[in-house]
Amino acid sequence: MMMNGGEATEAELFLNCDDMSVLERQRVQLNYHQYHHPGFEPTLPCFFPNSSKMNVGEVDSFLPSAGLDLPEIYGELHGDARISVSPGNITTEFGNSKKRKFGCVDTETKVCNEKKKMMMMMDREVAVEEEEEEKSKVTEQCTRSIMKMKNKAKKEQNSCSNDSSKVTKDSQRTDYIHVRARRGQATDSHSIAERARREKISGRMKFLQDLVPGCEKITGKAGMLDEIINYVQSLQRQVEFLSMKLATVSPRLDFNIDDIFSKEVVSAPMMNLPNTVMPPHMMVNSGYPHDMVNSGYVHFNPMQQVVTSSDPLSCFNNGQSATMWDSEVQNLYTV
Amino acid sequence: MERQTINKNKRVFSAEPTKLSPSEVFTRKYTSHLVPALKKLNMDKNSPQINQLTVKHEVDMALALSAQEFAWSRFLLEKLSSSNNPTTTISSSSNGTRIPERSCKEDEDGEIEEKLRELQKLLPGGEEMNVEEMLIEIGNYIKCLELQTSALKSIVQDTT
Numbered sequence: 001m002m003m004n005g006g007e008a009t010e011a012e013l014f015l016n017c018d019d020m021s022v023l024e025r026q027r028v029q030l031n032y033h034q035y036h037h038p039g040f041e042p043t044l045p046c047f048f049p050n051s052s053k054m055n056v057g058e059v060d061s062f063l064p065s066a067g068l069d070l071p072e073i074y075g076e077l078h079g080d081a082r083i084s085v086s087p088g089n090i091t092t093e094f095g096n097s098k099k100r101k102f103g104c105v106d107t108e109t110k111v112c113n114e115k116k117k118m119m120m121m122m123d124r125e126v127a128v129e130e131e132e133e134e135k136s137k138v139t140e141q142c143t144r145s146i147m148k149m150k151n152k153a154k155k156e157q158n159s160c161s162n163d164s165s166k167v168t169k170d171s172q173r174t175d176y177i178h179v180r181a182r183r184g185q186a187t188d189s190h191s192i193a194e195r196a197r198r199e200k201i202s203g204r205m206k207f208l209q210d211l212v213p214g215c216e217k218i219t220g221k222a223g224m225l226d227e228i229i230n231y232v233q234s235l236q237r238q239v240e241f242l243s244m245k246l247a248t249v250s251p252r253l254d255f256n257i258d259d260i261f262s263k264e265v266v267s268a269p270m271m272n273l274p275n276t277v278m279p280p281h282m283m284v285n286s287g288y289p290h291d292m293v294n295s296g297y298v299h300f301n302p303m304q305q306v307v308t309s310s311d312p313l314s315c316f317n318n319g320q321s322a323t324m325w326d327s328e329v330q331n332l333y334t335v
Numbered sequence: 336m337e338r339q340t341i342n343k344n345k346r347v348f349s350a351e352p353t354k355l356s357p358s359e360v361f362t363r364k365y366t367s368h369l370v371p372a373l374k375k376l377n378m379d380k381n382s383p384q385i386n387q388l389t390v391k392h393e394v395d396m397a398l399a400l401s402a403q404e405f406a407w408s409r410f411l412l413e414k415l416s417s418s419n420n421p422t423t424t425i426s427s428s429s430n431g432t433r434i435p436e437r438s439c440k441e442d443e444d445g446e447i448e449e450k451l452r453e454l455q456k457l458l459p460g461g462e463e464m465n466v467e468e469m470l471i472e473i474g475n476y477i478k479c480l481e482l483q484t485s486a487l488k489s490i491v492q493d494t495t
Contacts (some may be wrong), residue, residue, distance in 0.1 A: 146382055228473065243487065246373070246394070
């Protein structure tokens, strides 16, 4: 079904056809609107990149694969049997709930464009603000929250498809946001964005600090990164070592999954130990095969700068509570 | 696909169907992937010695399959399935931590960037992510590695 002059009549024909399914009818309506309301198109650039090639059958395949990163919305759409987007003309047969969803989708794309306009306006605003700043630098009050609002809006413009609810909220606030930079700091949009990015990164680093044992004292970024690198490397080495052991042990395997599960569920939170190096003789007690211990751990320990849980069995035996890295696992204790 | 069916048959359900923490979920998934795979390895290969690399491959595969909600697991899965020869996930284990040169203070940022790059190398698929994503994924990766380690330990312990 090609989009040209004869299109409209064909569409009408479809609409009048009784034995057509409701879905097909709506598809046709959509094509119809697509053709007859060209102004409609720009607000949905992402959904219908190439309307001239649209067939009735292709509408459904277009929606998921249009390259739009709107997973949440697609989740809804898919659940509704691939109902095409046609905000202006939603038949009542589908009920109110679906209308609302379409409304969301439409606002989404509209908001996307609005946000772009907003950003341009904001840049101009910032330029104006800069001039004002220079005039009355000394007496200016610093408000960080407004800046954050702008950052948030900016970030969302960059990733506007990620979170629809946030975006719609922002658009409802204002058309443009005044920005006041902190005292003594640059006000151009690049450095603001840069600063926001840095703050995000340091937030992440803080989270990682909780995750990696023994990092509470370390303050610098570089030091933290060092610790993290070491920790990841040591974990990977441990996995390698254990799989080596598994390879030697596995011929004698008598897997009993229930046993394994029961042990794991109990012992998983006990994994993280304070950073102590276990002397080899302790491992002998814990019942490891001796040759494995000697060959495995003796060259293992010197390599590691951060040693964690190097002796699993003694940690199980002692029942040491971990320096916890995860509140969820803590819940495991209470269960 | 065979692996999936094997796992289906052998999946274990807890007696009390209460909510499971994500760690538990991961651990169970991991074990239910790995154990049958190892059994299969045992059964298939009549040779006395199971190849270490194959076991490592299975270990990594189980990790990737159990953590499919994370980006790095996709990369890991791709890496594992694309290469027929099992590869290790540790690319820099032989290198250790590089010591960056530090001529002046301005290099501090460069040092940090270098460390970030190194961290990216450790994470499967890390080089394709930007820094913020990578830091988030690293957190998940660390957690999953820890759980994997404990799972492996209990499997090993169980069989010795």
